[in-house]
Amino acid sequence: MNLTQLPDNPYLLLTPGPLSTSKGVKAAMLRDWCTWDNEYNDLVQDVRRKLVSLGGGNHDDYTAVLMQGSGTFSIEAVVGSVVPEAGKLVVMTNGAYGNRLAQIAKMLKINTVVIDFGEVSEARPEKLRQVLESDPDITHVAVVHCETTTGMLNPIAEVGSVAKEFDKVFIVDAMSSFGGVPIDVASLGADYLVSSANKCIQGVPGFGFVIAKTEQLKTCKGQARSLSLDLYDQWETMEKYNGKWRFTSPTHVVRAFYQALLELEEEGGIEKRQIRYRENQRTLVQEMEAIGFQTLLPKELQSPIITSFYYPDSPQFTFAAFYERLKKEGFVIYPGKISVADTFRIGNIGEVYPHDMKHLVKAIEKNMFW
Template sequence: MTTATKNPYLLLTPGPLTTTDSVKSAMLIDWCTWDKEYNGLVQEIRSELVQLSTQHTGDYTSVLMQGSGSFCVESVIGSVIPSNGKLAVLVNGAYGARIAQMAGVLNIDMVVLDFGETERADAARLEALLQQDAEITHVAVVHGETTTGMLNPIREIGAIAKQYGKTYIVDAMSTFGGIELDVAELQIDFLISSSNKCIQGVPGFGFVIAKREELALCRGRARSLALDLFDQWDTMEHQNGKWRFTSPTHVVHAFYQAMKELAEEGGIAKRQQRYENNHRLLVKGMERLGFRTLLPAEYQSPIITSFYYPDSTEFSFETFYKRMKEEGFVLYPGKITSAQTFRIGNIGDVHEHDIERLVEAIERNRFWS
């Protein structure tokens, strides 16, 4: 699909991201939340999400939740962990830290394993912690930490969590739909993502892929009315796709269209190939211009890449950002404290020729050279 001509720039961010004309066009009709056709569409989305997430579809279900991805994460943290439970959070970026912050606000007993900003989460350290602290009941980790572009080893972490009998929560906000995975094989109990990431919809709701037997235990646990994950699922499940409160109808239709376009592209495997190709071309082009990546290649996701500032006192990210926006590209500032960086995303309706145009634009605007 081509980028809409009315777009003044391409979003090279981890979401919201550049969407196709047809996804945007799906939002031009107003829908009633009680309409049977609309509710049936919600049920189709829920079923398709499970099919995208695992071959063991009978063991899993899905639930949609209004709000940004963080709303959905908080619905899981606040609904899944019982009052006598204890959460271990593996942190190596802002989004792992946000999970810990949520748990703190909700007065959930918690321990944080902090790996710093540029190191992968380590399953061996988790095992050592679980051996020391038998009170831990739940383990949470971010799959793709867009603070840096880090891809955490969720298979190894899940294996340790399950070896010690823990419930396993994975924030796959920026990876689901863009990186192949099977929640059953990875032993994930709750996987969380959002409408405006790799499935390439627009912001407005998140979703949870949940193991049915684990979700069934969550009745009455929620610390919030609006973010009660079990009650939201129970209503959708038994009232044919009905949301408890007003749903983002336009966003849901855009997401439905985006899911059709994911299938037309060839599914998650093909989309992952496109993202990986975007990433390879980006790194190759940026290195040719003298930029260095923050992370080693073996840690790097194909979602977003962090680059160090050039070794020049004349470089100003604000000036660079403004010039790139004038050229038709919106980049992301850095988010770590230990180094001066900026980030470039590869996801959304972004293709090889877009990356080539970006590198050419950066070369034209090397004011710091």
């Protein structure tokens, strides 16, 4: 099909994922793929290689595993497969997604220590150091890179340095940042980095992926607390059978993701995409501040992924009405997710550009009815 024949979306998704995708990514899903076909399995292997390459310099020590489901499925696959029965996990959290990581661990009956920094403070490596010094039984450390509850970007390099100083297995939830912010897994000392197809690589929902240090992953055989979410077994099957998934794979989604990877390369890689996302975010904030809105986070803590804004100071404002008016104008935004302030969120990622941010703010200004 000619891409010009594809209908336009009725609105832009200004969310942290699912997000607006290109017509090329959408068109990639217009044919069917067999999970056993060599052409498809070769494509899966190419996806795995490309993901490891996107993870930075030392490629030989790492591998990639694809896992059906949302990104949370892949987080649970990692937590449930890599922490042994006698292990102990410390989770650094400053939002809903760090809390979810801790909740998963507790549901799996894993001995878990939570370091909670509140919702508007970054994760502090010195606090992790104190905990590791006082508790030698801890074996694993986990942290969220971009906490999309607020848009916070946590200092994972510093956290990883402390984790490795104490010889702990280091898990990074890079769900909303991988592909949009340069990350070198080897330099971080990350043993496992988790992300999803429908985030900064600009694919569609349906699977997550784990970039893992190969030798560390090999120690996890037989540890999984779930059949479907056995990370080691999924990896071993893909290794032995040239990209074959253990259970039915989301073939259309994988094909769309492959197209998204090609488009990332065409854009100039993660560094170039980061420039666009940062310009999206800068333009948004500049335009929003010009009409009286305030950001929740200071600039030094703000990621280029999603931005939280305080509600306007008006008793007539309701998010529900605001949302519906903007949707009619062609924009979908996110409600806030913190307990300490009334906020809403606007995503800066996906197939969107600075001019889209300007059009959004014009629509907001037009609908300032409160």
